Amino acid sequence: MQTLPGFRDFLPADCAQRNYIFARWREVARRYGFLEWEGPLLEPTDLYKKKSGPEIVEQLFNFTDKGDREVALRPELTPTLARVVAAQERQFKKPLKWFSIGQFFRYEKQQRGRLREHFQLNCDIIGESDLAADIELVALSIDVLRQFGFTAQDFVVRISDREFWTDFLRRENVQPDSWSEVLQVIDRSARESREKTAEKLGPLADPVFATLKSGGKSAKLERLVDGLRARGLADFVAIDVSIVRGLAYYTGVVFEVFDRAEKFRAIAGGGRYDNLIAQLSDDAVSLPALGFAMGDVVLSELINEIPTARAAMQKAITDDRKLDIYIVIAKEERRADALRQIQQLRDRGYRVDYPLTPTKVGRQFQAAEEVGARVAILFGDEWPQMKVKNMTTGEQELVPGEKLGDRLAELL
């Protein structure tokens, strides 16, 4: 019996890293006034088939359920968000600022930084077409990464604009129904040979390559960078029109976050999808929207790559794992007294552990050290007093039962 390929077991040390990431994601999203929500892990396959472009459908973890429904483990959150908002938006004042932390699935070949499941932070702003929302969203993606200890030397947000390219395609007289396909080719051009891209683009190859080389000009993107500069975040971004994003539904500003050393896949990506909610609405609800997603797999690789980020994570995990109190039962006659005390200490919110069965005192103190207990309390010959040991300094003292609470409040 083994874990399925591309899936992970999170043993306690792995789970602590996962929770460290989740806690920082949640903390920064909430600083920005975002509210948390969550969608179902299983959705009708149709939700993805029509709206996300051909690339995603090939990789779906989809199947027919026992009720003959075509369903899929969700590969991304944006179609679910668009469905939920289209149906429920009347309840909420605009703009909505919503975030979510959940698991996503793709059936694809495993590669470095790419499993068949991963966790993602999704942050979206719904109901605001002004560029101020794009600036707020990009700033959030930057501040989320800064919270892990990364600096402008460690990562960069490459920003681009779908409209820049659709304007280009219009000028080149490309028919709108093939725009999506051409944009996919441009999106892949950095990962494919120039020959292959040229072959796919045909007569468009020369103008596309010329535009990619010159870098293009975009007043909108320059205003976006100015907005980030006003916040002191300009060092974290670069205009890069080669960013197109694979998904069909983007309509405006798009961005991807990369490590500066270009060692890893994208850490995060997102953009505007102003038409998606209308496409999924039964009641002709139309709202501009934008969002980004950040996965846990590449982020974990980068944390482990950058020494300061790794050290910050390890310290936070070690501190968080510590117990407050370990109860040492030196005399079994005192076990009932100890258990009564353990219940009271836990009721007061302390993290308390103890040996379930008779154990040598030396091994109990060893266990106290291993779990990082800050205080050990020994129940033995001194009863009704207890020996309280400060595990940091090694100091010991005798404390009578009625004074234990006050003494612990001082020590912990």
Add this chain to the structure above:
Amino acid sequence: MQTLPGFRDFLPADCAQRNYIFARWREVARRYGFLEWEGPLLEPTDLYKKKSGPEIVEQLFNFTDKGDREVALRPELTPTLARVVAAQERQFKKPLKWFSIGQFFRYEKQQRGRLREHFQLNCDIIGESDLAADIELVALSIDVLRQFGFTAQDFVVRISDREFWTDFLRRENVQPDSWSEVLQVIDRSARESREKTAEKLGPLADPVFATLKSGGKSAKLERLVDGLRARGLADFVAIDVSIVRGLAYYTGVVFEVFDRAEKFRAIAGGGRYDNLIAQLSDDAVSLPALGFAMGDVVLSELINEIPTARAAMQKAITDDRKLDIYIVIAKEERRADALRQIQQLRDRGYRVDYPLTPTKVGRQFQAAEEVGARVAILFGDEWPQMKVKNMTTGEQELVPGEKLGDRLAELL
């Protein structure tokens, strides 16, 4: 486009309730010295087919993946835990005390308190055969519920023992290979007519009914209750041998938690499964083990049923949702100054929101109230001073930029 039947969207208010439950689950499990872990959502179907009894397999959300593997969305965590521990146990000192919070899936008819997905807290102790572990685990299940504000008037843990019944079946000369089936019938007897149960049990019906009526005697269960009494928790438990638990893998003490009013399905359930790890081990690892699971659906119903519990949840959610600061931009000329300040305040960890686009001042203060901001800071004619409004008291004051940090530290 709709949510699949039996699946939930968690809008922000629902997600806050879910997170409230998760936070209390995690808090109390950690007080007991349990470490968090997590398994994959998708597992080989075989993991459940052989070990969990026929009841569970009928209800699996299972399918064949694109690699021709028989896989299932996990219905429960225990088989995964047994697999992981069988493979990895050498890394860890015994006993392990592990907990997990995750989502589980069953393909079954929707009923009250029973969807096709739900979240569960799982708490397990691995590597300890002593009854002290059973007492610790039952105490944890009680304290988790106490953390929601429930008392002994609200819920009861009904404890029983598989060995009580296997001893009975041995005395009645029932062949071991039909024990599992007979136990299923006894498990269902409370939910089925006496006639139907009698028909299924045949000649065993009379002795089973007599035993259920008399309540049976169990020295082990009395010791378990004594252990809880020593902790002051005896009011929360009752010996009830009609509890058998549906799953085939249980071997010893089993328990289920119910609301006293018997209005809802079981809130939690668990027990000993001393043979499961050996059954799933390739290397003949054998470890005694026990655990329980508590779902979010019935628990939510009970929280909403008991006024004190509901009030505690609503207060916690309201408090948790509050923003620290709302920035009111009274003059658009001050927007750039406001944004610089917003970035600094968020960098210092405050939760800050503001209007993305020009908005009337009155509506901005209304927004500040709606998000529960404790302080509003107005950027307007007073610049370079700011008007700081305590949203609780309504008091306003002018604060120069260099004093803002100190003043906010006092106010927040």
